[in-house]
Amino acid sequence: MDNTNQRKALINSEIALFLRGLIIGKVLTIIVIGGLLWWFLKPNLPRTSVNSSTAQNGKSVSNYVSNNNESNNGSTFQTVADVPPDSFNYGGSTAWASIRQLVDSQIQSDRPELQLHYVNPVNGSPGSSSGIRMLLDGKIDFAQSSRPLTGEEQATAKERGFTLEQRLVGRDGIAVVVNPSLNVPGLTVDQLQQIYLGKITNWNQVGGPNLPITAFSQRPEDADTVIFPSNSDLKGQALGSSVQYVYSATEAVRQLSKTPGGVYYASARSVVFQCSVKALPLGQTSGQLITPYREPMVPLEQCPRQRNQLNTEAIKNGSYPMIANLFVIIKQNKGQEQQIGNAYANLLLTDQGQKAIEHAGFVGVP
Known part of the structure; x- marks a missing residue:
């Protein structure tokens, strides 16, 4: 009789354990299913750039500009029309070094059809003046300058059958x-x-x-x-x-x-x-x-x-x-030089370009 009672007690205990496990299993199943439903139905939260703080310190402007475009509804390098698909030479101001390193590289990454090559002068030191001389002499396609054009430079251009335009893109x-x-x-x-x-x-x-x-x-x-x-x-x-x-x-x-x-x-x-x-x-x-x-x-x-x-x-x-105003110097000759000069200035004047110029250490234009 005692053995019979012990067997009944053991069976009841096993049943209780089974029911408890069954209840816990159902609860866990509900939690897992609920979590999956939340994951698939959750709202799209804005993504933040993990590189923004790095860019603020001047270490990774290219990453900052690229990631920032995901939430930027303004104009970007991709939105600029009439960018000629070719390779072009440019030169000029040494003050633009960080723009060439950080901004121009991002332009070429976003617009791979455009390739830009900086050219040093054969004689003299690189700078705004030598870059404008090279543009006048037909050795480069556009110039970067940290000063305005002089009357003498404008006169020389006119003598050679074209004019020069200076497009303001930043300040220093x-x-x-x-x-x-x-x-x-x-x-x-x-x-x-x-x-x-x-x-x-x-x-x-x-x-x-x-x-x-x-x-x-x-x-x-x-x-x-x-x-x-x-x-x-x-x-x-x-x-x-x-x-x-x-x-x-x-x-x-x-x-x-x-x-x-x-x-x-x-x-x-x-x-x-x-x-x-x-x-x-x-x-x-x-x-x-x-x-x-x-x-x-x-x-x-x-x-x-x-x-x-x-x-x-x-x-x-x-x-x-x-x-010191930063100018893109454009040869107004109705040729490919004018087209690339205009396109480069337009790229820098986009919202993306202006933010990149500021993160390169300069001040944008209003």
């Missing part, structure tokens, strides 16, 4: 850099010009130490940027006899690092980030000095772990006193 500042050891509060635009005309020769004349000034510059015929605007009374004046000429901004920065009294001016995008030089505040008057970098200045000992960043806000609102 002109920064003045010195040796990091030099203690000077800043310069006015007039003081900078007088230094390069050879009329101010010692830093004690502008509030600095008793130290001779060594001014470095590209040769005027190859200059990338200009400090004597075309509407200035100083336009066309010869630089001082003591000015030392350099091939490029890279050479100038190297010379400044070992010249305590040295000074150089160039595209702010080219020199503000450098660790071996110091950018000076600049102003129309000594009481209105504006830094080309975002304050506070990064101490030399923290560079390159941290680098000074361009004061884009001051360039954008016009408070910074020396602005």
Whole structure:
């Protein structure tokens, strides 16, 4: 009798375990089916670019631009019409280096039918002036410039049976850099010009130490940027006899690092980030000095772990006193040069192009 009761108890226990397992199995099945239904029926959430923060730091602009297009309803490289499917040569401003590296490569990725090749001048150093000369001479198809066209360049084009158009696509500042050891509060635009005309020769004349000034510059015929605007009374004046000429901004920065009294001016995008030089505040008057970098200045000992960043806000609102406009120079000859020049400018003026220019370190145009 006891054995019979034990068998009944064992059977009841097994039945209870079976029912409990059956209930748990059904619950798990419902959860799995519900999860699958939610996955397939869920709303499409916007995708965010994992590269955007990297692009902000200047490390991967191409990825930023490409991924950003997924949620950008504005104009893109793909929407530009009349892009000629061919290979073209271009040249000009060294200040455009980051655009050529980051923006132009993305253009060619999105528009593989277009191939662009940067060409250095045979004689002289690369820059806005040499690029425009090469365009006039028929050696390239369009030019990149960090300054406006001169009357002489327009006249030369007219003599050769065509005209030149300058298409504004971005903005940069002109920064003045010195040796990091030099203690000077800043310069006015007039003081900078007088230094390069050879009329101010010692830093004690502008509030600095008793130290001779060594001014470095590209040769005027190859200059990338200009400090004597075309509407200035100083336009066309010869630089001082003591000015030392350099091939490029890279050479100038190297010379400044070992010249305590040295000074150089160039595209702010080219020199503000450098660790071996110091950018000076600049102003129309000594009481209105504006830094080309975002304050506070990064101490030399923290560079390159941290680098000074361009004061884009001051360039954008016009408070910074020396602005360099970025132009695509287009040969108006009703030929293929005009077509590619127009197409390249149109690509840079798309929403995608303007964002890419800003992430390359410049300021877009309104």
